[in-house]
Amino acid sequence: MLEELLGAVVAAGAAGLVYLSAAARVVKQYERGVVLRLGRLRGGVREPGFTLIIPGVDRLRKVNMQIVTMPVPAQEGITRDNVTVRVDAVVYFKVVDAAAAIINVEDYRFAVSQMAQTSLRSIIGKSELDDLLSNREKLNEGLELMIDSPAVGWGVQIDRVEIKDVSLPDTMKRSMARQAEADRERRARIINADAEFQASKKLAEAAKQMSDQPAALQLRLLQTVVAVAAEKNSTLVLPFPVELLRFLERAQEHQPPPAPPPAPAPPDRQIET
Numbered sequence: 001m002l003e004e005l006l007g008a009v010v011a012a013g014a015a016g017l018v019y020l021s022a023a024a025r026v027v028k029q030y031e032r033g034v035v036l037r038l039g040r041l042r043g044g045v046r047e048p049g050f051t052l053i054i055p056g057v058d059r060l061r062k063v064n065m066q067i068v069t070m071p072v073p074a075q076e077g078i079t080r081d082n083v084t085v086r087v088d089a090v091v092y093f094k095v096v097d098a099a100a101a102i103i104n105v106e107d108y109r110f111a112v113s114q115m116a117q118t119s120l121r122s123i124i125g126k127s128e129l130d131d132l133l134s135n136r137e138k139l140n141e142g143l144e145l146m147i148d149s150p151a152v153g154w155g156v157q158i159d160r161v162e163i164k165d166v167s168l169p170d171t172m173k174r175s176m177a178r179q180a181e182a183d184r185e186r187r188a189r190i191i192n193a194d195a196e197f198q199a200s201k202k203l204a205e206a207a208k209q210m211s212d213q214p215a216a217l218q219l220r221l222l223q224t225v226v227a228v229a230a231e232k233n234s235t236l237v238l239p240f241p242v243e244l245l246r247f248l249e250r251a252q253e254h255q256p257p258p259a260p261p262p263a264p265a266p267p268d269r270q271i272e273t
Contacts, residue, residue, distance in 0.1 A: 022055035032098035034061045045098050063098035067159060072116045077124035086167040087124055091116045092159040100155030108154050119146040132166050139163060
């Protein structure tokens with residue numbers, strides 16, 4: 001009789017161990033558990049730690065609550081200014097409502113991926129090429145808003161959306177390179193012209209100052225000769241003042257005209273007798 005009682009206790013203990021092993025579940029710290037009892041949502045979300053379910057009746061679905069980094073495949077489209085581009089992006093999102101992520105959508109990862117692709121193509125069609133290249137912050141905000149609106153009902157929160165790369169056709173790259181080169185050349189010419197203008201103003205002021213003292217021009221000429229002679233050149237070129245030519249021209253004008261040469265004397269005539 002004792003042996004039968006002992007055997008029953010051992011059998012009950014073994015059955016309890018089997019039941020416990022089948023009912024025991026462990027939810028990790030970064031996960032949340034959703035229990036479906038006979039297909040219906042049962043109670044609230046199971047927190048991290050040890051939990052029990054009814055084997056054969058309950059089904060525990062674990063949902064990862066970590067931030068997910070999902071690359072968006074490159075999408076090809078035509079911008080508003082008729083330029084064909086390929087744009088890829090990356091989406092950062094996380095689940096904030098585990099029950100909604102299981103009940104409201106079949107596969108929230110696939111749904112977010114498809115929504116990101118369609119939203120990216122829509123952003124390409126609404127934007128211009130300059131916005132895609134230089135105004136990405138505004139486009140990232142618009143793309144995040146487009147994805148986050150339907151994702152709220154799936155229990156998913158979009159943390160950030162970033163446009164990674166914009167691929168342009170080779171012809172467009174060459175055109176942009178020519179445009180940048182022309183713009184730099186234009187700026188260089190403007191800078192050179194501005195420098196010439198400033199230099200001409202200074203030279204005009206110097207000439208006005210020298211006109212009051214004619215000897216200053218000679219001193220400047222001597223300084224130029226000294227600077228040229230210091231280079232040990234075999235040939236020395238001296239500038240000839242234009243004022244000297246003008247002085248000679250004015251002196252020539254004030255001289256009296258030369259007297260005409262005397263007329264030759266007529267030859268003597270002999271009278272024949």
